[in-house]
Amino acid sequence: MNEATVIVSFEGNGAKRRVVEETLGDVCRLVFLPDLTAEERGKALSNADALIANNLRVELRSDEFRQLQGVKVIQLLTAGVDHAPFSSLPAEIPVAYVPGAFADAMAEHAVAMALAAAKRLFVEDQNMRQGQFNQFTMNRKLAGGTCAIIGFGGAGRATARLLRCIGMKIHAVNRSGRTPEPVDFIGTTADLEQVLRPADLIVITLALTKNTIGLIGSRELACLKEDAILVNISRGEIVDEGALYKHLRNNPLFTACIEAWWIEPVRHGEFRTNYPFLELPNVIAAPHNSASVPGASVRAVRLGAENVRRVLLGEPSSSLVNDEERLL
Amino acid sequence: MNEATVIVSFEGNGAKRRVVEETLGDVCRLVFLPDLTAEERGKALSNADALIANNLRVELRSDEFRQLQGVKVIQLLTAGVDHAPFSSLPAEIPVAYVPGAFADAMAEHAVAMALAAAKRLFVEDQNMRQGQFNQFTMNRKLAGGTCAIIGFGGAGRATARLLRCIGMKIHAVNRSGRTPEPVDFIGTTADLEQVLRPADLIVITLALTKNTIGLIGSRELACLKEDAILVNISRGEIVDEGALYKHLRNNPLFTACIEAWWIEPVRHGEFRTNYPFLELPNVIAAPHNSASVPGASVRAVRLGAENVRRVLLGEPSSSLVNDEERLL
Numbered sequence: 001m002n003e004a005t006v007i008v009s010f011e012g013n014g015a016k017r018r019v020v021e022e023t024l025g026d027v028c029r030l031v032f033l034p035d036l037t038a039e040e041r042g043k044a045l046s047n048a049d050a051l052i053a054n055n056l057r058v059e060l061r062s063d064e065f066r067q068l069q070g071v072k073v074i075q076l077l078t079a080g081v082d083h084a085p086f087s088s089l090p091a092e093i094p095v096a097y098v099p100g101a102f103a104d105a106m107a108e109h110a111v112a113m114a115l116a117a118a119k120r121l122f123v124e125d126q127n128m129r130q131g132q133f134n135q136f137t138m139n140r141k142l143a144g145g146t147c148a149i150i151g152f153g154g155a156g157r158a159t160a161r162l163l164r165c166i167g168m169k170i171h172a173v174n175r176s177g178r179t180p181e182p183v184d185f186i187g188t189t190a191d192l193e194q195v196l197r198p199a200d201l202i203v204i205t206l207a208l209t210k211n212t213i214g215l216i217g218s219r220e221l222a223c224l225k226e227d228a229i230l231v232n233i234s235r236g237e238i239v240d241e242g243a244l245y246k247h248l249r250n251n252p253l254f255t256a257c258i259e260a261w262w263i264e265p266v267r268h269g270e271f272r273t274n275y276p277f278l279e280l281p282n283v284i285a286a287p288h289n290s291a292s293v294p295g296a297s298v299r300a301v302r303l304g305a306e307n308v309r310r311v312l313l314g315e316p317s318s319s320l321v322n323d324e325e326r327l328l
Numbered sequence: 329m330n331e332a333t334v335i336v337s338f339e340g341n342g343a344k345r346r347v348v349e350e351t352l353g354d355v356c357r358l359v360f361l362p363d364l365t366a367e368e369r370g371k372a373l374s375n376a377d378a379l380i381a382n383n384l385r386v387e388l389r390s391d392e393f394r395q396l397q398g399v400k401v402i403q404l405l406t407a408g409v410d411h412a413p414f415s416s417l418p419a420e421i422p423v424a425y426v427p428g429a430f431a432d433a434m435a436e437h438a439v440a441m442a443l444a445a446a447k448r449l450f451v452e453d454q455n456m457r458q459g460q461f462n463q464f465t466m467n468r469k470l471a472g473g474t475c476a477i478i479g480f481g482g483a484g485r486a487t488a489r490l491l492r493c494i495g496m497k498i499h500a501v502n503r504s505g506r507t508p509e510p511v512d513f514i515g516t517t518a519d520l521e522q523v524l525r526p527a528d529l530i531v532i533t534l535a536l537t538k539n540t541i542g543l544i545g546s547r548e549l550a551c552l553k554e555d556a557i558l559v560n561i562s563r564g565e566i567v568d569e570g571a572l573y574k575h576l577r578n579n580p581l582f583t584a585c586i587e588a589w590w591i592e593p594v595r596h597g598e599f600r601t602n603y604p605f606l607e608l609p610n611v612i613a614a615p616h617n618s619a620s621v622p623g624a625s626v627r628a629v630r631l632g633a634e635n636v637r638r639v640l641l642g643e644p645s646s647s648l649v650n651d652e653e654r655l656l
Contacts, residue, residue, distance in 0.1 A: 105469050108494065112443035119440040121614065122453065128613040129606045133592070133599040141433050141621045165493030166436065264461070271461040278457045285456040286449065293469045 004028040004312050005047050010054035010077070016301045020052065023305035027312050033059065042067060050075060050308045052301075055266065056084050065089055073311045077300045079103070079154060079291075082208040082235060083267040086326040095321040096307050100154045101300035102291035107158035109290030110203050110231050111166075113257035116284055117229040118142055118201075123281070140200075140227075143167030146184075148199035150192070150215070151206020151234060157181050159203050171195045174206075189215065196223040201231065204260075208235035209324045218243035227253040233290055236262035245275035248282055259286040332356040332377040332640050337387035338405070344629045348380065351633035355640050361387065370395060378403060378636045380629075383594065384412050393417055401639045405628045407431070407482065407619075410536040410563060411595040414654040423649040424635050428482045429628035430619035435486035437618030438531050438559050439494075441585035444612055445557040446470055446529075451609070468528075468555075471495030474512075476527035478520070478543070479534020479562060485509050487531050499523045502534075517543065524551040529559065532588075536563035537652045546571035555581040561618055564590035573603035576610055587614040 006028045008020055017032065024030060031044045045051075045060075045067040052075045053059050065088045068074065074095045076084060081097045089095070116122060118140040127134055147163050149156045152174035160170045160181060171185040173195055179186050187195060192215070196202060202224070206212055216230075217240040224230070224247075232239055241262050248256055256277075263272040266288075277283050291297075311317050334356045336348055345360065352358060359372045373379075373388075373395040380403045381387050393416045396402065402423045404412060409425045417423070444450060446468040455462055475491050477484045480502035488498045488509060499513040501523055507514050515523060520543070524530060530552070534540055544558075545568040552558070552575075560567055569590050576584055584605075591600040594616075605611050619625075639645050 104471055104495075108443060108469055108471065109447050109467075112440070112447040112449060115436060115440035116444050116449055119437050119614070119618075121440060121444055121612065122450070124615050124617060125450065125613045128615055133615040135593060135615045135617050136620050137617065138620050138622055139437075139617060141436055143432055143436065162494060166490060167432075265463060284449065285453045286447070287452050287456055287461040287463045289452060289463050289465065289467060290447075292464050292466050294466055 004049040005031060005044070006050045006052065006308060006312070007031050007033055007044055007048045008052045009033040009056075009059035010052070011059075012301070015298050019298055019301045020305050023302060024309055024312075027309060046070065050311060052077070052304055052308060054078070056089075062088060068093060073308060073317055075304045075308050077101075077297070077304045079106075080207060080235060081321050081325060084321075086321075091326075094317055095326070096304070096317050097319050097321055098300045098303045098307075099319045101303050102296050103154035103158040105293040105296055106155040106205070106233050106290040107162050109259060109286065110155075110159045110205075110233050110257075111162045113231050113259065113284050113286065114163075114201050114203070114229055115142065117255040117257055122284060141167075142201065145169070145200035146171060146198050147201040147203060148195045149173070150195075150202065150204045150238075151212075152179055152181070152186070153205065153207070155233060156203070156205035159205065163201070168201065171199065192220060193223050196220055198225075199228060200225065201229045204230070204232040204234050204238055206234055206238065207325055208237055211324060213237050214240045216240065216244075218246070221247040224254065226251055227255075229255045229257065231257040231259070233259045235260050236264070241274055245277060248277070248280050252282055255282045255284065257284040257286070259288055259290055261288065264288055333359060333372070333375050334378045334380065334636060334640070335359050335361055335372055335376045336380045337361040337384075338380070338382035339387075340629070343626050347626055347629045348633050351630060352637055352640075355637060374398065378639060380405070380632055380636060382406070384417075390416060396421060401636060401645055403632045403636050405429075405625070405632045407434075408535060408563060409649050409653060412649075414649075419654075422645055423654070424632070424645050424647050425649055426628045426631045426635075427647045429631050430624050431482035431486040433621040433624055434483040434533070434561050434618040435490050437587060437614065438483075438487045438533075438561050438585075439490045441559050441587065441612050441614065442491075442529050442531070442557055443470065445583040445585055450612060470529065473497070473528035474499060474526050475529040475531060476523045477501070478523075478530065478532045478566075479540075480507055480509070480514070481533065481535070483561060484531070484533035487533065491529070496529070499527065520548060521551050524548055526553075527556060528553065529557045532558070532560040532562050532566055534562055534566065535653055536565055539652060541565050542568050544568065544572075546574070549575040552582065554579055555583075557583045557585065559585040559587070561587045563588050564592070569602055573605060573608075576605070576608050580610055583610045583612065585612040585614070587618055588616055592616055 011034050048071050050073050054077045076097050120139045146169040149172045152172040169184040172183050177188040215238050339362050376399050378401050379399050382405045404425050448467045474497040477500045480500040497512040500511050505516040543566050
């Protein structure tokens with residue numbers, strides 16, 4: 001029996017390599033792509049049974065994608081996979097993602113930004129540094145309010161758990177309109193307006209696909225409460241950039257907490273906005289860093305390697321990217 | 329039978345007056361002090377059976393305190409009562425406070441500031457506005473960490489509930505060393521160092537008394553983890569101001585979230601610090617505004633009026649200020 005070969009293409013530190021070796025060392029030969037010469041790379045990729053990658057566009061040259069014909073799975077190590085070069089990959093190769101590794105950290109970040117907006121932390125910190133002590137300007141409790149969670153995967157459900165503890169009602173939207181998670185309402189995007197209208201807080205966590213691009217446009221923003229708080233920890237493109245900017249300009253009581261941007265370094269090689277969001281006082285800006293907590297990326301490697309192990313042993317792969325997500 | 333007289337000394341809006349009337353109108357005559365002339369005030373205070381006040385120093389002249397000889401209770405509408413003029417009040421008059429009206433809002437504010445520090449919200453928002461997109465600088469999860477809660481009354485316990493949901497271990501300190509609340513450790517100030525050493529987050533919620541002034545000084549700060557987050561939502565004086573400033577200067581990874589200051593408008597007529605905290609990047613500053621959420625002050629009036637009703641009906645008063653708190 002031929003021993004399977006698994007290629008690891010990310011530039012891993014020691015801990016990540018060790019996790020791959022611990023998880024897969026007994027069922028395959030591991031090849032770390034960054035260690036190979038240019039000639040060795042081609043041969044290794046052509047013989048690979050699986051590939052574990054963090055960012056395919058960075059780790060493989062575009063002419064190398066077609067050499068992956070023989071792999072049983074391409075295992076990515078992120079929750080969002082829209083930056084993968086699906087149009088250049090052989091269509092029949094399953095691509096898997098890692099759903100849960102970053103969910104808790106993302107949820108904490110979403111709640112952190114929502115609370116910062118509700119409590120006016122940025123506004124009043126700035127006022128104090130300018131000599132104003134506005135003790136009796138009202139801020140808001142999240143408890144008793146309603147949160148719309150758009151996208152109800154790992155990060156959405158983890159966010160719901162925290163906000164339920166705080167005392168918010170949870171109105172969620174996902175593809176199926178069903179969830180085992182306790183919620184006050186669950187629906188699909190067909191229910192979007194009904195979910196947005198009463199929301200004090202809106203958290204966007206859904207995957208970027210051709211069906212979700214621009215899901216929140218000027219019509220949806222117009223449904224929101226005047227003083228709603230919008231948190232995006234998913235992908236900028238789900239929200240219409242120009243419409244959001246205009247809404248922020250016209251509604252000073254509305255706050256946008258933007259962690260996921262439209263043009264970002266990892267996906268586009270640079271950070272840039274088409275509207276001057278960073279000049280607005282009602283924007284809280286974060287550099288898509290909610291997953292950057294100690295241990296999370298190593299945990300993602302472990303979960304990804306465990307899935308590759310299942311595939312090599314002939315068991316079904318978990319968390320495969322579906323056709324809708326590949327058609328972006 | 330003589331009808332009892334209850335004086336209401338705060339400048340209440342309609343909603344607050346209505347709540348007092350609803351709660352007490354059938355058991356006493358209500359006199360709203362701001363409506364009276366100078367002569368009428370003296371007579372009303374001398375005949376009063378109870379006084380409901382928000383800030384005694386502001387609402388009564390100091391020569392009026394001695395006219396309160398006959399009252400059965402002075403009902404304050406705040407959780408912290410250290411600003412009351414106890415040395416000028418007849419020592420035998422019970423003074424009651426309102427323990428729970430602001431606890432949930434204070435807890436949300438404490439968690440908001442702690443999360444803002446852990447997630448580097450201020451640092452990275454500022455970096456982005458200066459053109460830096462630090463996606464991979466590590467921030468921290470609160471989940472899995474340990475929180476020391478110093479003072480375990482209404483606000484402390486409400487904070488513990490939120491942080492337990494997030495996944496923190498709770499090590500609390502109160503006067504008795506006992507609590508019905510689920511905690512991982514409960515002790516007294518004798519256990520302070522043991523509680524401070526492993527803490528990732530320290531939340532100060534205890535009352536200011538002669539025993540708690542300066543409780544957190546340079547020795548206690550030296551016990552803390554290098555990157556600990558300290559949140560004070562109680563009274564500035566619990567922390568040694570100079571020691572905290574020095575600790576912040578010497579430990580750039582340490583963050584202080586200061587909502588309760590040493591010299592504040594309500595208690596001292598002005599806001600002032602003796603050290604330039606507001607020039608430091610590792611300070612998150614809030615203007616003692618955690619209780620300023622819609623409905624909370626009306627709820628405090630209702631709870632206070634309900635307590636006065638109990639006293640008028642001969643039932644025991646709840647939440648009386650004890651001697652330790654009166655001896656400040």
